[in-house]
Amino acid sequence: MTLARDGERELCSAPVGDAGYFYRRLPRRILGRVEDLVRDLEAAADGDLVAIVLAGGVARGEFREESSDIDVVVVLETAKREVLSKIGGPLAVARAAARIDVTLLQAAEIDRSSDVFPLLFEDLRANRFVLWGKDPFVGLEVAREHRRLRVEQELREAALALRRAAAEARGDAKALGAGVERVLSRIRLPLRGLLDLLGVSCDSYALEAVLSKAGKKLVVPTARLGRPTSQPEECWDELATLLATAVAAVDTLDANAA
Amino acid sequence: MSFFPLDLPLAEFVAVYLVLGTVLLLAGKGAALGVTGLLEPKADASQDRRVDGPRLVEGELPTDDGLVAAAYLRGGIQGAADAILASAAGEAWMLKDDEAGGLELFDPPVGASLRSAKLRGRISGPHASFRDARLAALEVAKDESFWIRRTLSSQNLLRSAGSWFLGALIFGAFLAIVVGLGAVRAANADANGESPLVALSVACFFLFVAGALSKTNRATGAGERYVSWLESSTDALRDDVASARATDAGDLALVGAVHGVAEIPVFRKCIDELAAEAAA
Numbered sequence: 001m002t003l004a005r006d007g008e009r010e011l012c013s014a015p016v017g018d019a020g021y022f023y024r025r026l027p028r029r030i031l032g033r034v035e036d037l038v039r040d041l042e043a044a045a046d047g048d049l050v051a052i053v054l055a056g057g058v059a060r061g062e063f064r065e066e067s068s069d070i071d072v073v074v075v076l077e078t079a080k081r082e083v084l085s086k087i088g089g090p091l092a093v094a095r096a097a098a099r100i101d102v103t104l105l106q107a108a109e110i111d112r113s114s115d116v117f118p119l120l121f122e123d124l125r126a127n128r129f130v131l132w133g134k135d136p137f138v139g140l141e142v143a144r145e146h147r148r149l150r151v152e153q154e155l156r157e158a159a160l161a162l163r164r165a166a167a168e169a170r171g172d173a174k175a176l177g178a179g180v181e182r183v184l185s186r187i188r189l190p191l192r193g194l195l196d197l198l199g200v201s202c203d204s205y206a207l208e209a210v211l212s213k214a215g216k217k218l219v220v221p222t223a224r225l226g227r228p229t230s231q232p233e234e235c236w237d238e239l240a241t242l243l244a245t246a247v248a249a250v251d252t253l254d255a256n257a258a
Numbered sequence: 259m260s261f262f263p264l265d266l267p268l269a270e271f272v273a274v275y276l277v278l279g280t281v282l283l284l285a286g287k288g289a290a291l292g293v294t295g296l297l298e299p300k301a302d303a304s305q306d307r308r309v310d311g312p313r314l315v316e317g318e319l320p321t322d323d324g325l326v327a328a329a330y331l332r333g334g335i336q337g338a339a340d341a342i343l344a345s346a347a348g349e350a351w352m353l354k355d356d357e358a359g360g361l362e363l364f365d366p367p368v369g370a371s372l373r374s375a376k377l378r379g380r381i382s383g384p385h386a387s388f389r390d391a392r393l394a395a396l397e398v399a400k401d402e403s404f405w406i407r408r409t410l411s412s413q414n415l416l417r418s419a420g421s422w423f424l425g426a427l428i429f430g431a432f433l434a435i436v437v438g439l440g441a442v443r444a445a446n447a448d449a450n451g452e453s454p455l456v457a458l459s460v461a462c463f464f465l466f467v468a469g470a471l472s473k474t475n476r477a478t479g480a481g482e483r484y485v486s487w488l489e490s491s492t493d494a495l496r497d498d499v500a501s502a503r504a505t506d507a508g509d510l511a512l513v514g515a516v517h518g519v520a521e522i523p524v525f526r527k528c529i530d531e532l533a534a535e536a537a538a
Contacts, residue, residue: 040317066497089318096319096495096512 019059019129033098040090050075051133059127118146152250154190159243177232286432290425311409329515338399344514348507388528415481
């Protein structure tokens with residue numbers, strides 16, 4: 001397992017699903033805060049706690065100390081108001097101290113929610129580290145059709161946002177570049193989901209890698225997608241083409257499924 | 259008067275005086291903290307102390323009135339004023355005026371705190387300089403200092419006036435010895451055939467050091483631990499607010515209360531403007 005530095009970004013070439021390894025590599029200060037949260041939740045939840053699970057970017061090996069959130073899923077048995085009120089204090093401290101962002105789930109809703117949160121659950125299925133309790137996501141299945149719908153929705157929303165960015169920029173190259181950057185930051189997971197649906201394995205979560213794989217599979221250029229600041233117009237054009245082609249690919253999947 | 263270290267040649271006296279003075283001031287500070295610490299009531303979990311106002315405890319981030327009280331504990335009355343200003347920025351009725359410089363003011367929104375209404379009432383017009391806004395916040399904070407002190411004292415976070423006075427007396431005694439040594443040496447300067455300015459300068463230096471050492475407010479040991487916990491527990495949020503990544507009203511108020519207004523972008527720009535004016 002190796003980590004390669006590329007400028008200020010740390011690109012991870014480790015195989016996916018090594019969330020425990022990535023967790024242990026967190027700075028000691030952050031680890032301490034996560035451990036504090038686990039201890040405080042255990043004390044405050046009055047036996048309602050089922051599990052605490054590390055998820056998101058950290059579990060995928062994408063942690064950046066200056067900006068990353070630490071995504072944690074807290075699974076509760078009843079999630080009653082009284083319990084939620086008691087754990088509010090530790091959650092607020094964890095957020096302010098180390099950007100620990102918590103999603104609260106009720107144990108019974110996990111199996112029934114994967115249809116409406118398919119990408120979140122698919123990510124959890126592939127990348128998680130149980131910090132406390134029994135793993136509540138063992139055997140979790142996310143239906144292919146649910147994933148397909150969600151990927152299509154997110155890609156279509158990205159296409160809408162891209163058009164709006166160009167309209168709002170009104171010819172200002174800097175504003176256009178910022179808009180393109182915002183759209184780029186939100187398409188990584190749906191594009192990776194699309195590749196998965198198309199049967200293309202992608203062993204990295206880095207945006208550059210996902211864009212490159214998507215470009216090859218969909219036969220569209222992606223060389224300028226890394227230059228939203230220096231070549232915003234060319235970047236916008238390439239991204240619009242990529243999104244249109246990706247959405248068409250999801251539709252093809254739809255037709256095939258039908 | 260001629261005894262050690264006053265009987266030493268000037269250069270040796272200055273060297274010994276610097277070392278001795280530093281040791282004495284630190285010892286004085288330690289003695290003051292030790293004696294007043296002994297007088298502090300000990301925390302007893304079995305006793306449910308009666309607490310006036312918001313409760314400030316480690317593990318819970320303060321909100322509303324608790325923010326102003328925590329800010330007072332950290333930075334005295336100016337700290338409380340900073341918390342009030344930060345709330346105003348969080349409620350988005352006090353903004354940076356990029357064209358005219360200084361601050362642009364609106365009416366506090368519905369649901370804003372009464373404290374915000376008081377602050378707005380003390381600043382007339384749609385514009386204000388950062389200095390004027392800070393002075394107005396200071397006045398609002400002064401109006402509230404009574405309940406703040408009562409709240410903090412009832413939780414054993416702030417020293418009582420008697421305890422603080424005793425601490426000041428002990429530290430003052432040590433300071434008097436240090437400054438006295440320099441004064442006596444300066445008084446005998448003519449007889450020794452040397453300039454009195456040397457000893458006086460070192461004595462003034464010690465006065466400056468003493469001022470810095472006594473700058474800590476009246477927080478008890480428990481109060482200082484609470485402030486330290488609060489600062490370390492809002493590290494990430496401070497960075498997010500300073501970089502405008504976090505813009506929630508509650509986040510701005512918390513960071514302003516715990517870390518001061520310089521971390522709030524609106525006021526950071528004002529402070530930079532003032533610094534640029536001063537440099538020019």
